[in-house]
Amino acid sequence: MRRTTVLTAAIASLALMTGSGIAFGAGEKEKDMATIPGGEFTMGGNEHSDEPRHQVVLDSFLIDKFEVSNARFKEFMKATGHPAPAYWDDPRLSKPNQPVVGVSWHDATAFCKWEGKRLPTEAEWERAAKGPSGDNHYPWGHSLDPSKANYGQNVGRTEPVDAYPEGVNGFGLYNMAGNVFEWVSDWYDPHSYKRSNALNPQGADKGYNFANQGPVKVLRGGSWLAPETSLHTTHRFWNQPENNSYGVGLGFRCAKSAAPIVHADQAGRDAFIQALISMGIEKYPDALVSIEQALKADPSNKEYAATRDLIKKSLKK
Structure with a gap:
């Protein structure tokens, strides 16, 4: 049940991204x-x-x-x-x-x-x-x-x-x-x-x-x-x-x-997507590495920061 919930959340985040930077x-x-x-x-x-x-x-x-x-x-x-x-x-x-x-x-x-x-x-x-x-x-x-x-x-x-x-x-x-x-x-x-x-x-x-x-x-x-x-x-x-x-x-x-419509901060978004994929299969250490890469590319991105918080909470469970 937990894995299904996390995967659904990751997919939902990906869908939201079509309105916040990644579009096709x-x-x-x-x-x-x-x-x-x-x-x-x-x-x-x-x-x-x-x-x-x-x-x-x-x-x-x-x-x-x-x-x-x-x-x-x-x-x-x-x-x-x-x-x-x-x-x-x-x-x-x-x-x-x-x-x-x-x-x-x-x-x-x-x-x-x-x-x-x-x-x-x-x-x-x-x-x-x-x-x-x-x-x-x-x-x-x-x-x-x-x-x-x-x-x-x-x-x-x-x-x-x-x-x-x-x-x-x-x-x-x-x-x-x-x-x-x-x-x-x-x-x-x-x-x-x-x-x-x-x-x-x-x-x-x-x-x-x-x-x-x-x-x-x-x-x-x-x-x-x-x-x-x-x-x-x-x-x-x-x-x-x-x-x-x-x-x-x-x-x-x-x-x-x-x-795909390519934007300037592609490296950050690629790392963010990889973080979501890792979350979906419960590989949280890998997800943390990826989300840190995303934040390095775009330090002020609130969505990336919120995702890092979710990953850290999952690592503590």
Whole structure:
């Protein structure tokens, strides 16, 4: 209990710092991307054994408001010579504003890199899908609403990437439930949540090898073919990264790390952050060394001084 309390206090202090010196910005404004603020949220849910609830802390990041469309992917193909994905000429799925489908994880990764972005991590995807409250069961709230997502073959095809405006979540993200499953960067392992880092988790070191078909990557968000249970913001699915089976429902969106705003007294703040991290794992002697370094860089900082007092009290217990 004591360790949990200290860790929570340290995380709260880090969050407060976004208003008192450390902040994150997107730099030049990114077209059609939403900024997701850094902080703590509860990842996972109660529906399946591979998604136990646990606390995660993320840095600020940006994520596409829309799934990558056929039009965007066509620009990529034209510029790079990348081959067309499966179902490229399928009339049900090939309109410019429909999401690109039939893409492998490698296709998605290559596209994001070409745009100067990357695939989101699984934790980032879920944080973005859950919205500002951080706990929505569906992107729009806690109750299933067929008018807010394309799933279960209710339509019989993908819909445009800006369809279902009623289902847009509080971050302004479209189709985080349904339309197409979305690749994320992480390897899938059914036990990875129990072993993952709390800070900016990157997923398992290697993917689970289902039926000796090869290790698998994570998919999120459900699709126009998948049942309603796949729409949960916590739902995890998977596929081999080179595979586009289920390709009529495989797409993606890109993400990007937010650039930190650098200030003159960076050394003091770096030491302060290290002190908070050491407090969170109850290494108080190390925390004291770090906070003294922070105060040396900025002797008049009241927050640093108050933190040193907390550390000294903890050392006396």
